[in-house]
Each structure stands twice: as C-alpha cells, then as structure tokens.
Amino acid sequence: MDKLKNMLFMATVMNTIMDLHIFDETQRIDRNDADALIPVEETREIIQGVVAESAVLSRGRRLQNMTARQSKMKVLDLLPLAYFVNGEAGRKQLTKMAWDNKFIYAEEIAVIVPISEEVLDDADYDIWGEVRPRLIEAFGAKIDGAVLFNVDKPATWRNGIVATATAAGAVVTEGSVGKKHDTYDDIMAEGGLISLIESSGYDPNGYIADLSMRAKLRGLRNDNGDPIFKTDVQGTSRYTLDGAPMYFPKNGAYDKTQALMIGGDFSQLAYAIRQDITFKIFTEGVVQDPTTGDILYNLMQNDMVALRAVMRLGWEIPNPINALKPNKNQRCPFAILKGAGSNDEQDDGE
Numbered sequence: 001m002d003k004l005k006n007m008l009f010m011a012t013v014m015n016t017i018m019d020l021h022i023f024d025e026t027q028r029i030d031r032n033d034a035d036a037l038i039p040v041e042e043t044r045e046i047i048q049g050v051v052a053e054s055a056v057l058s059r060g061r062r063l064q065n066m067t068a069r070q071s072k073m074k075v076l077d078l079l080p081l082a083y084f085v086n087g088e089a090g091r092k093q094l095t096k097m098a099w100d101n102k103f104i105y106a107e108e109i110a111v112i113v114p115i116s117e118e119v120l121d122d123a124d125y126d127i128w129g130e131v132r133p134r135l136i137e138a139f140g141a142k143i144d145g146a147v148l149f150n151v152d153k154p155a156t157w158r159n160g161i162v163a164t165a166t167a168a169g170a171v172v173t174e175g176s177v178g179k180k181h182d183t184y185d186d187i188m189a190e191g192g193l194i195s196l197i198e199s200s201g202y203d204p205n206g207y208i209a210d211l212s213m214r215a216k217l218r219g220l221r222n223d224n225g226d227p228i229f230k231t232d233v234q235g236t237s238r239y240t241l242d243g244a245p246m247y248f249p250k251n252g253a254y255d256k257t258q259a260l261m262i263g264g265d266f267s268q269l270a271y272a273i274r275q276d277i278t279f280k281i282f283t284e285g286v287v288q289d290p291t292t293g294d295i296l297y298n299l300m301q302n303d304m305v306a307l308r309a310v311m312r313l314g315w316e317i318p319n320p321i322n323a324l325k326p327n328k329n330q331r332c333p334f335a336i337l338k339g340a341g342s343n344d345e346q347d348d349g350e
Contacts, residue, residue, distance in 0.1 A: 046136060047276045047311070053140030055208045055249040056147040056315075060269035063104075066314070071104040071272055075318045104314040105156035106274030109142050111135060113307045114287055114297050135309055137251050139277070144253035147269070147315055148208070148262065151253070158316060161269070161334050162258050168332035170196045174260065174340045183216045184228065186337055187241060193263050194242060196335035201324035202265035207246040210256035214239065214248060256339065264334030271315035282306045 051057040063071075085092055113131060145151030150160040158164070165171060177192045178185025187193045197204045217239060220228040230237050239246040241263070283305050287297040297304055317333065325331040 042132075043277055043279070046132065046309075047273075049133070049136035050139045050143075050277070050311070053136050053251060054143045055140075055247050055251075055254070056144050056269065057140070057271060059206050059208065059247060059266040060271050060315070061267045063270055063272040066104065066106050066272045066274040069106050069274065069312075071106075071314070073102045073104065073270070073316060073318060075100050075102050075320045102316050102318060104270070104272050104316045105154070106272070106312040106314045107154040107156060108310060108312045109139055110308060110310040111138055112287060113309075114299070115305050115307065117303045117305065139309075139311065141251040141253040143313070144249060144251060145255075147271075148253070149255045149258050151255070157314065161262055161264070161317075162336055164317065165262075165264075165332050165334045165336045168200075168330055170200070170332045170335035172196065172335065172337050174337060182220065183213075184220050187261070187263075193261065193335050193337050197264055197333065199325065200331045200333060201322035202268065202333040204242070204263045204265060205244050206266045207241055207244060207261055207263040208254070209246055209248055209261040210254050210259075211248045211250065212256060213246075213261055258338070259336040260339050261337040262334060263336075264332075268317050268319060268333035269315065270318055271313060274312035274314065275310070277309055277311045280308045280310075282308065 051062075113135075142152070146153045146157065146160065148161050150163055153160060159167075172186050172191070172193050174183070174186055175181045176186070178189040185192060189195070194204055214237075217229045218227065218237065222228055229239070239248075244263075282299060284300045285306070286295050286299070287306060288295055297306070299306055319328065319331060319333055321328065322331070
C-alpha cells in the first residue's frame with residue numbers, strides 16, 4: 001500500500017478539522033519521518049494551491065519570506081515640499097521627508113486530520129488525493145475570512161480590509177449613487193466605488209466580490225436595453241471593471257452581508273510567509289474540543305493516527321502618504337460596495 005495512504009483519511013471529521021488541537025505530543029513520529037511520507041513536491045504543491053485558492057493571497061503582493069515572527073516595513077509618511085525663491089537675493093527653503101514603521105506579525109494556521117488505522121488498512125483509493133484539496137480550501141478560507149472580514153482575526157493582526165475601508169469612509173451603499181441608482185453607477189460613476197479608490201491616490205487593479213454580483217453585472221442594460229457586460233449568450237463572460245479583473249471566491253469565506261464587492265490597489269495588500277505548510281504525524285496523544293476541553297479522540301485508545309498541517313504568515317497595508325490624500329485617516333487603497341440592507345457597524349481601521 002502506498003505510504004501516503006497510511007496517513008490521511010477523508011472522513012466526516014474534515015468538517016471540524018479547523019477547530020481541533022493536539023495537546024499531548026510526548027511521543028510522536030518526528031518531522032523527518034513525516035517528510036519521508038510527504039515529499040517536498042507535495043508540500044510545495046499545497047502552498048501554491050493555498051495561494052491560488054485564497055482571494056487575498058492570489059491578489060495581494062507577496063513579500064520575501066519572514067525570518068522572524070515580526071517583520072518591519074518602512075513606509076513614507078511625510079512628503080517633501082518645494083518653494084519659490086523670492087528674487088535673486090531670496091534664500092532657498094528647506095524641506096524633509098519622513099518614514100514610519102509598519103509591522104507584519106506571523107501567526108499560525110493549523111488543521112488536524114484524525115485517521116482510523118482500520119480505515120487506513122482497508123483503503124483502496126487515493127486518500128491523499130481526496131484530502132489535499134480540502135486542506136487547501138480550509139487554509140485559503142481561513143486567511144480570506146481574517147484579512148477581508150476580521151473573522152477569527154489574530155490579536156496581532158491589523159483590522160481587515162472591510163473595517164479599514166469603513167473607517168476611512170470608503171463605502172458605497174447599493175443604489176445610492178448617480179441618477180439611475182443602479183449597480184453601474186454604484187461602481188463606475190462619480191462618487192462610486194472606483195472614484196473612492198482614485199480619490200485616495202490609488203489606481204484600482206482588482207476586485208473581489210460575492211458570487212451574486214455576477215448576475216447583477218450580467219443584468220445591467222444601457223438606455224437601449226442592450227447588455228453592458230455581455231454581448232452574446234454563447235461566449236464566456238469576462239468579468240472586468242475598467243480593465244481590472246474580478247474574482248469571485250468560492251471557498252465559503254466571503255461575507256456578502258459585510259460587502260458585496262471590494263475593490264482596490266491590491267499591491268497595497270502585502271503579505272509574507274514565515275513558514276510554508278509543514279506536516280507532523282502523531283501516533284499518541286489526545287485531540288480535544290477547543291471550546292469545551294472534551295476529549296474527542298485518544299489516538300492510542302482509539303487506534304488512530306493524526307496528521308497536523310501548519311503554516312505561519314502575516315500581512316499589512318503599507319498605505320504610504322501621497323499628494324492627493326495626505327491625511328492617513330482618510331486615505332485607503334480599498335473601497336467597498338455594501339448591500340442596501342447591510343449592517344453598517346464596523347470596527348475602526350488601523
């Protein structure tokens with residue numbers, strides 16, 4: 001039997017793997033043994049899959065890998081000024097520039113997959129091939145939820161994009177812009193989503209939206225009743241706004257009650273990875289419910305093994321000063337479109 005079949009099992013517990021933690025690690029197969037079971041090519045494939053699966057990581061700007069838990073970025077915080085010289089006898093004035101520090105904190109994301117030894121012995125299909133995409137999806141969804149909507153956000157991480165845009169006033173409510181009060185005006189017109197990003201001195205280069213926005217865009221018509229976003233019903237629709245691509249996440253992390261659409265300059269969403277996905281296999285220990293502390297599995301007593309996957313990363317919005325919007329509290333490289341009935345209460349951004 002392929003050794004990979006001896007570590008993974010796609011069971012019903014996959015629905016709860018994001019909430020499981022192992023506490024007793026006194027005896028286990030060490031990392032070298034786990035590496036022998038999971039080749040380097042597989043781990044690289046998974047981290048690449050997480051980047052592709054996550055709307056945040058696929059659109060954001062990846063910095064060089066972190067070498068410590070905390071990484072510091074220098075961000076321009078004060079622009080130089082120029083002056084006219086008053087005649088030949090005038091004196092040239094001085095100016096200065098200043099930089100501020102922003103920090104990226106690496107936090108851990110982990111999942112545990114308990115596996116019954118009995119099932120491993122009886123397995124006659126590629127368990128690893130079944131579980132791998134679920135691991136990728138779980139990691140991508142966790143990252144997107146925290147960065148976009150503050151869902152389970154680590155305490156060291158800054159506020160998410162929706163909260164940050166809300167604090168800066170970069171919010172458009174559906175049906176509130178233009179003469180037609182339709183989706184086209186909400187996005188494209190003066191005072192719409194794109195103009196809010198531009199007014200902060202940024203050129204939007206991408207959009208993340210709830211899947212329901214596809215139908216809204218397909219349904220848009222001009223004054224003659226002709227579709228704006230689709231000219232025929234045979235070709236595949238290419239969803240772009242003002243030349244920038246749109247992305248519709250399907251990993252379950254997108255919360256349309258907070259924002260129907262998020263647009264911005266995604267080069268300002270900077271992230272760094274401290275640790276690529278690594279694996280360890282445990283043959284003894286207990287798996288507990290993190291909320292109640294109840295023991296869910298005793299690996300030795302239940303004849304089970306457990307695979308743990310871990311990665312560490314952090315992110316930040318540099319948002320350097322620019323001439324169009326020097327006030328950092330009003331400057332934001334992102335803007336959001338909210339539904340007409342959405343809750344307007346958000347945390348303050350940083």
